[in-house]
Each structure stands twice: as C-alpha cells, then as structure tokens.
Amino acid sequence: MAGPLAGLHILVTRPEAQAEGLVAAIEAEDGIALRFPTLAILPPRSPERLEEALAALPGCELAIFTSANAVYGIADPLAALGGWPQGVRVVAVGAATARALQSIGVPVDLQPPADDERSEALLGLPALQDVDDQQILIVHGEGGRELLAETLTERGARVMLAESYRRALPPDAHLAPVRARLEAGQIDVITTTSNASLTNLFELLGKAGRESLLSTRLLVVSPRGAELAVKLGFHHPPIIATGAADAAVVAALVEWRAGAAADTPNRTRGPVMTDKTRDQAQPDKEPPKQPPAPAAKKPAAPAAPPPAKPAAGGGGALGGLALLVALAAAGGAGFLGYQWYQGRAAQQQQVADIDARIAAALQKGAADTSSAVAKLQSELDAARSELAAQAQRAADAQAGKLKDMGDKVEGLVLGQRGLLAEVEAAKTAAAKGDLNALTLSEVSYLLRVADHKLHFEADPAGALEALQVAEQRLAAANELAFAGVQKMLAENIATVRGVKLPDYAGIAHRIIELEGRVDVLAVKPDIQVENLKARVKPQLDSAVPEGEAPWYERMAENAWNQVKDIVVIRHERTHTQPLMTPKESFFLHQNLRLNLEAMRLALLRDDAVAYQESAQLVVAWLGQYFDQSDADVQQLTKDVQALAAVQLKPYVPDIHGTVKAFGEILSRRQPVRSATVTDEQRAGAVTGEASQ
Structure with missing residues (x-):
C-alpha cells in the first residue's frame, strides 16, 4: 500500500549536514525528497x-x-574549557537542540512542549517567569531573533549573547536542475525550516526563477515564516508545521495531503495534485458541475388556471423588488470591496514609504558610521605619530641628560682632585699648629657630598644627613668667621627636609596597570544620539490636510506625520551596548590607551608639562566617550586625577651658594694655633692624623 506522500516531489532546503533525517522521514512515507541546501553553517566572525x-x-x-x-x-x-560547569541549568528550544546538547555531554534541564518548539513557547516555561537579577547566557546564530533577550531583560534578567555560528549562502549551489523542475511544475512542495533558508532560496533563484517559485506550494515552521512568505508574494497560503523537527514537518505534509486541514485558515484547502492523482481525482469533481435533469422542471410546466394570473403579476412585483434588493446589495458589496481595495493600496503605499524611510535612515547611518570610523582612524594615526615624536624627543632628552651626567662626573673627578689637595693642605696646616684645619676640611668635604647627592643622585635624605654632620663639625670649630655659613646651613637643612621627589618607577608601573583596565570600560550608550530632546517635538498642527486623496488616506498620512518624529525605538538591556560598531568602540579604547602611554613617556623623560597635558586628555576622553555611571570608569578617572596631582619637578634647594661662601671664608682665614705647641706636638699631631 502506498504511503500518504506517494508521488509528492518535495524540495528540502536544510543544510547538507542536517538534511538526511528529513529526507529519510519523507521517503519513509513514499515521498520523493529532492536535496537543495540553501544555507551554509560557518564559524562565527x-x-x-x-x-x-x-x-x-x-x-x-x-x-x-x-x-x-x-x-x-x-x-x-x-x-x-574543561566541559560544562556545575550549577548552570541548560534550556533547549526543541528536541533536536536537546539531542545535540546530549551528544556533547551537556545535560538538558528544560525544553518547551514537543508540539511547539518556538521562542514564544520557551518564554512560557514557568522557570523563565521570575528571572529577576539572574545572569542568563543565550547561545544563538549571528543575526538571530532578539525576542528571547528582549523579553528576559524586561523580566529583570542580566542577559549575555554569544554567537556560535553564522549562516551564509552555499558556495556551490546547483541552481539549474532546481530551476528547471520548478518551471516544469515537477516540485509539489518546498520545505523551509527557517526564514534564512527561505530568503536565501528567493535570492538564489533570482528573477528568472522567481515566478515559478512563487507559484509552488511552501511549507514553513512558524507564523513568522508564513508572514515572510506572504510578504515575498507566494500565491498559495503556506503550510505551517508545528515545529522544525523532522516528525513535525512530515506530519504537516501528511495532514495537508490528506486534506484534514481544509478548514484551518493557516493551511491549504487540499493537496496539490500530481499529474497522476489529478487524473484520478477529476471524476469526483464532475458531478457538481452537471446541470439539473430537465425532468425536474416538468411538474411546473402545465399552465395555471385563469384565476392564478393576478398572483403571477404579484410574483413579478416581488421578483422586481428582489432584483432591486439584489442589485443594491451587489452595489454595496462592490462599494465595500472598492473601499477595501483602496485601503489596502493605501496601506501598501504606507508600508513602501516606511521601508524607503528605513532604507534611507540605514544608508545615512552607515555613512555616519563610516565617517566616524574614518575620524577615529585619523585620530589614532595622529596619536601614533605624536607618540613616535614624543619617543624621539624623549631619546634626545635622555641623550642630553647623559651628556650632563658625563659633565657632572668629570666635574666630580676634578672636585675630588681638588678635595685631595685641600686635605693635603689641611694636614700641612695642622702640622704647623692649626687646630681646626682638619675639621674645616671635613666640613668642606661634607658640603660637596650634600651638593652632589641633591643634584646628581637625587637623594635628598643623603644630602640632609651630610648637611647635618657638616653643621655639627662647623659648630665644633667655633670660629666667628663662619657664623654666616652656619646660618645658611641651618636654612639649607630646613629646606631639604621638605623635599619629596616622585617615585618615577612606581608611577610608571601604576600607569601600565591603568592601561590594562581600559578594555573593560563601558562606552556611553547614547554617544551617537546627540540633542535628542531637540528632535523629539510633535507637530502642533494636527488638522487633516486637504486634497484629492480619499479621507482615510489623508487621515493616515496625518497620523504618520504626527508619530514619525516622536518615536525613537531602542533596545535597552542590562549590559547596554553603544550605538556604534565594534570597530568604533575599539578605536575609542585604543585612543585612551595611547593617551595613557603618552603620559608614561612624559614621566620617563621628566617632561612635567607633557605629563600634565596627557593626564588632562585622558580625563577629558573618559568624560566625553565613556559611561560615567560605570564603576570602572569612575575609578579609572579618580586614579588618573591622583597621578596628575603628582609634582614631577618639586623645588630642590641649591646649596652651591653655601659651598662657595664657605670656600671663600676658608681661603681668607688665619690659622688658629695653641700658645704652647711644640715641635714634638706638631710632629705627634701629624703622625696621629696619618695613622687615622
């Protein structure tokens, strides 16, 4: 006995790797399955x-x-990553998805009823009703529906989206055989299990095969697919399966073929007949078309008796009245049909206008996005050039510092030679009886050490210690000639105590740590919606315009004019994404990172002005492009402002004047000798100093 799909040629448009199950199910019911994949499944971008x-x-x-x-x-x-984590419940949209999850070792906790595998049914599950403050991950394909994400976000969930694949046109589709079969009427039903497969089929066949495609019966798996079929212009109402599963598709085909869904508006009113079945079914349709037998009229043929003639006249009047009523009803029906046709035409025109406006807005948005990307690219190139220039300036400054250091080293060597000469002179003076010669020589040495540590080693603590010892030695000498130098030393010590040089290495490491936090910063969600309130102003004149168009068209046009400028459609989620492309967002983060790097380079080359300017740029960039309500943005702003408050060039006192004043007084002083110094004592003093 032949199966319910015997002789039915069915086109299967599923991807090559997923079509085998549906093909086998169709052939099990004696249907003829023709493979024509209209989708290629590729990895995500x-x-x-x-x-x-x-x-x-x-x-x-x-x-x-x-x-x-x-x-x-x-x-x-x-x-x-080591497999599925514990404690995370898994929801599958249908049986095929559940089987796929089980095949990779992921247990399924929830799925909708088998007779309705749609997002709407999934959202009806009790477990998805109270999801306030729950973190939910939705794994889908690129460009998929947003109903799940939007509804769960409205219910209070924190939704993350992950695209694990993308759909594309198959690279090696064999169009000629399918197009020839469609034109010859050798395909009875086309099955499409997603809107993407139907759209690709429409695009692949092109204008040449479009008419034969639209004349062929279509099977879809959701009301959304049926809406798309109507929009594309298919001549027959589509068959709607209860889901995309193989069993659901075959059941819909069998039910349609058997004519069980004749009274259901969403299904066809009978099977499409192949040549063989059409010939067999034709006799069943002929009897209703045969005219009634003439014998049925013969009982009314004899003439009525004469008294019946007035009744015949009355019947004629009633017939005329019935004719008038029928004509009026026909006229009213025609008028209503005309009004319906006009309204439908106006509606289609409005839809076309809206589509045109949307296309123009998308085109303008694409142009604006390209302009913004070009601007950001230009800013990034300029920042890179500036960084290169700053690096060169830093290298030049470093070379200058090395030269200065070399000069200082040379001066230090010469100073040490002079110091040795001074020590020898002090020893000689001590040998001759000068009691303070060695002490004053030590003071001179300590003053030179303090000056060296301040300006050469940047060591205020070491300089302070040397100055304090020099002050003690000079006080021990107790010579009135050095009273002014002692006062200068006291002032130098007080000033050096307040010197705090910045920790260059610590600040540089801190800036590097800030650069590592840039990627997690949230960009402003309304960065491309400027002056929104100024644009949202409804028209004050709400009168219906005059014209030759019907009143309902003019009223619809007026309503559209009132609404179009005050409605702004935006999808808000917990983790709000900016109204910009990922490329633009990348440039914003990259530019911020480059400004932080410029700040670090200015620090390393000890350029306080450039350091402050770079810090101000970072703070301004954060305020202009990044979400100030985000905790990470707020913290980074505070950290940059704290680094900007550091003084790279604090005041360092110059004790060279003290060193010079001491040297001048030392060169003019007279030796201080004891009144009873003998030659033996002088010789002993020299020997003792030598032993020290």
Whole structure:
C-alpha cells in the first residue's frame, strides 16, 4: 500500500549536514525528497567573544540554546574549557537542540512542549517567569531573533549573547536542475525550516526563477515564516508545521495531503495534485458541475388556471423588488470591496514609504558610521605619530641628560682632585699648629657630598644627613668667621627636609596597570544620539490636510506625520551596548590607551608639562566617550586625577651658594694655633692624623 506522500516531489532546503533525517522521514512515507541546501553553517566572525562568554558561564544561572547549530558551534571551545560547569541549568528550544546538547555531554534541564518548539513557547516555561537579577547566557546564530533577550531583560534578567555560528549562502549551489523542475511544475512542495533558508532560496533563484517559485506550494515552521512568505508574494497560503523537527514537518505534509486541514485558515484547502492523482481525482469533481435533469422542471410546466394570473403579476412585483434588493446589495458589496481595495493600496503605499524611510535612515547611518570610523582612524594615526615624536624627543632628552651626567662626573673627578689637595693642605696646616684645619676640611668635604647627592643622585635624605654632620663639625670649630655659613646651613637643612621627589618607577608601573583596565570600560550608550530632546517635538498642527486623496488616506498620512518624529525605538538591556560598531568602540579604547602611554613617556623623560597635558586628555576622553555611571570608569578617572596631582619637578634647594661662601671664608682665614705647641706636638699631631 502506498504511503500518504506517494508521488509528492518535495524540495528540502536544510543544510547538507542536517538534511538526511528529513529526507529519510519523507521517503519513509513514499515521498520523493529532492536535496537543495540553501544555507551554509560557518564559524562565527569573532570566536574570541564566544570564548569569553563561555568563560563567564560559571557565573550564570541559565544557558539557553536556540538551535542544534548553536550547540555544535560551542563543542570545541567548551571542551577546551574543561566541559560544562556545575550549577548552570541548560534550556533547549526543541528536541533536536536537546539531542545535540546530549551528544556533547551537556545535560538538558528544560525544553518547551514537543508540539511547539518556538521562542514564544520557551518564554512560557514557568522557570523563565521570575528571572529577576539572574545572569542568563543565550547561545544563538549571528543575526538571530532578539525576542528571547528582549523579553528576559524586561523580566529583570542580566542577559549575555554569544554567537556560535553564522549562516551564509552555499558556495556551490546547483541552481539549474532546481530551476528547471520548478518551471516544469515537477516540485509539489518546498520545505523551509527557517526564514534564512527561505530568503536565501528567493535570492538564489533570482528573477528568472522567481515566478515559478512563487507559484509552488511552501511549507514553513512558524507564523513568522508564513508572514515572510506572504510578504515575498507566494500565491498559495503556506503550510505551517508545528515545529522544525523532522516528525513535525512530515506530519504537516501528511495532514495537508490528506486534506484534514481544509478548514484551518493557516493551511491549504487540499493537496496539490500530481499529474497522476489529478487524473484520478477529476471524476469526483464532475458531478457538481452537471446541470439539473430537465425532468425536474416538468411538474411546473402545465399552465395555471385563469384565476392564478393576478398572483403571477404579484410574483413579478416581488421578483422586481428582489432584483432591486439584489442589485443594491451587489452595489454595496462592490462599494465595500472598492473601499477595501483602496485601503489596502493605501496601506501598501504606507508600508513602501516606511521601508524607503528605513532604507534611507540605514544608508545615512552607515555613512555616519563610516565617517566616524574614518575620524577615529585619523585620530589614532595622529596619536601614533605624536607618540613616535614624543619617543624621539624623549631619546634626545635622555641623550642630553647623559651628556650632563658625563659633565657632572668629570666635574666630580676634578672636585675630588681638588678635595685631595685641600686635605693635603689641611694636614700641612695642622702640622704647623692649626687646630681646626682638619675639621674645616671635613666640613668642606661634607658640603660637596650634600651638593652632589641633591643634584646628581637625587637623594635628598643623603644630602640632609651630610648637611647635618657638616653643621655639627662647623659648630665644633667655633670660629666667628663662619657664623654666616652656619646660618645658611641651618636654612639649607630646613629646606631639604621638605623635599619629596616622585617615585618615577612606581608611577610608571601604576600607569601600565591603568592601561590594562581600559578594555573593560563601558562606552556611553547614547554617544551617537546627540540633542535628542531637540528632535523629539510633535507637530502642533494636527488638522487633516486637504486634497484629492480619499479621507482615510489623508487621515493616515496625518497620523504618520504626527508619530514619525516622536518615536525613537531602542533596545535597552542590562549590559547596554553603544550605538556604534565594534570597530568604533575599539578605536575609542585604543585612543585612551595611547593617551595613557603618552603620559608614561612624559614621566620617563621628566617632561612635567607633557605629563600634565596627557593626564588632562585622558580625563577629558573618559568624560566625553565613556559611561560615567560605570564603576570602572569612575575609578579609572579618580586614579588618573591622583597621578596628575603628582609634582614631577618639586623645588630642590641649591646649596652651591653655601659651598662657595664657605670656600671663600676658608681661603681668607688665619690659622688658629695653641700658645704652647711644640715641635714634638706638631710632629705627634701629624703622625696621629696619618695613622687615622
């Protein structure tokens, strides 16, 4: 006995790797399945984002998979992470998705009823009603529906989206055989299990095969697919299966073929007949078309008796009245039909106008985005050039510092030679009886050490210690000639105590740490919606315009004019994404990082002005482009402002005047001798100093 789909030629448009199950199910019912994949399943464009989302799984309460393809797309990265984390419940949109999850070792906790595998049914599950403050990951394909994300966000969930695959046109589609079969009427039904497969089929066949495509019966798996079929212009109402599963598709085909759904508006009113079945079914349709037998009229043929003639006249009047009523009803029906046609035409025109406006807005948005990207690219190139110039200036400044250091070293060597000469002179003077010669020589040495540590080693603590010892030695000498130098020393010590040089290495490491936090900063969500309130102003004149168009068209046009400028449609989620492309967001973060790097380079070359300017640029950039309500943005702003408050060039006192004054007084002083110094004592003093 032949199956319910015997002789039916059915085109299967599923991807090559997923068509075998449906083909086998059709052939099991004696149908003739023709493979023509209109989709190619490819990896996502940004696999690193998928890996980041999967890495965040342990912090989620739920993970929702919208298709089997979404499951297969995470198999390898999930295995690399060590498998599915404990405590995260899994939701599958249908039976095929559940089987795919089980095949990679992921247990399924929830799924909608088998007779309704749609997002709407999934959202009806009790577990998805109270999701306030729950972290939910939705794994789907690129460009998929946003109903799940939007509804769960409205219910209070924190939704993350992960794209595990993308759909594309198959690169090697064999169009000629399918187009020839469609034109010859050799395909009875086309099955499409997603809107993407239907759209690709429409695009692949092109204008040449479009008419034969639209004349062929279509099967879809959701009301959204039926709406798309009507919009594309299919001549017959589509068959609507209860889901995308193989069994649901075959059941819909069998039910349609059997004519069981004749009274259901969403289904066809009978099977499409092949040549063989059409010939067999034709006799069943002929009897209603046969005219009634003439014998049925013969009983009324004899003439009525003469008294019946007035009744015949009355019947004629009633017939005329009935004719008038019928004509009026026909006229009213025609008028209503005309009004309906006019309203439908006006509606189609409005839809076309809206589509045109949307296309123009998208085109303008694309142009604005390209302009913004070009501007950011220009700013990034300028920042790189500035960084290169700053690096060159830093190298030149470093070379200058090295030269200065060399000069200082040379001066230090000469100073040490002079100091040795002074020590020898002090020893000679002490040998001759000068009691303070060696003490004053030590003071001179300590003053030179303090000057060296301040201006050569940048060591205020060492300089302070040397100055304090010099002050003690000079006080021990107790010579009135050095009273002014003692006062200068006291002032130098007080000033050096207040010197605090910045920790250059610590600040540089701090800036590097700030650069590492740039990627997590949130960009302003309304960065491209400037002066929104000025644009949202409804028209004050609400009168219906005059014209030749019907009143309902003019009223609809007036309503559209009132609404179009005050409605702004935006999707808000917990983790709000900016109204910009990922490329623009990348440039914003990269520019901020470059400004921080310029700040560090200015620090390393000891350029206080450039350091302050770079810090101000970072703070301004954060305020202009990044979300100030975000805690990370606020903290980074505070940290940069704290670094900007550091003084790279604090005041360092110059004790060279003290050193010079001491040397001048030392060169003019007279030796201080004891009144009873003998030659033996002088010789002993020299010997004792030598032994020290």
